[in-house]
Amino acid sequence: GTLGGWQLAVNAHVSPERRRLAAKLIAHLTSPEANLVLAQHYARNPPRPAVYEDPRLREADPFIADLKRMVERARPRPVSPYYNLISDVLQSEFSAAVAGLRTPEESLKRAQRQVDHLTGVRE
Incomplete structure (x- = not known):
């Protein structure tokens, strides 16, 4: 959906070197450039608002401005036990x-x- 997402975490029960590498990977995956690639090639909604303004993305996806407005106005679904x-x-x-x-x-x-x-x- 428009509202939702992914979470990235570093396992506390691995070696310091693996934690460092995991943090480095997370920094890369959440970077503006990675957001741009994911939006251009995999139709992922960029979590960084500035990425919607990138001319490369606007050229690749003429509807990205509409998507940005949808994301800005999105609200969570009502909570219900049903x-x-x-x-x-x-x-x-x-x-x-x-x-x-x-x-x-x-x-x-x-x-x-x-x-x-x-x-x-x-x-």
Whole structure:
């Protein structure tokens, strides 16, 4: 998704030399130049705002300015104990609609009934 990411860490239970090398690798992988390469060749959203302004990236991806605005406005999903269950319902029903197994209207009605049941909503 637009909002999310990767985490990089150094294992505290390795030799000092390996920790040093891991930190050096992390510094490289999070550098502006690496952000640019990942965005240009692997469609990774740059975590560094300045990378969106790089003319090389703007030339390679004319939609990068739109993506920057999306990233700036992105908000985390609401926290819910039902989130995974609701996601499964929506994925299943949307897939059924896309595959032509149900009409979009049928899939939405089914999804609504299932989500209401999961969350205890009564009509």
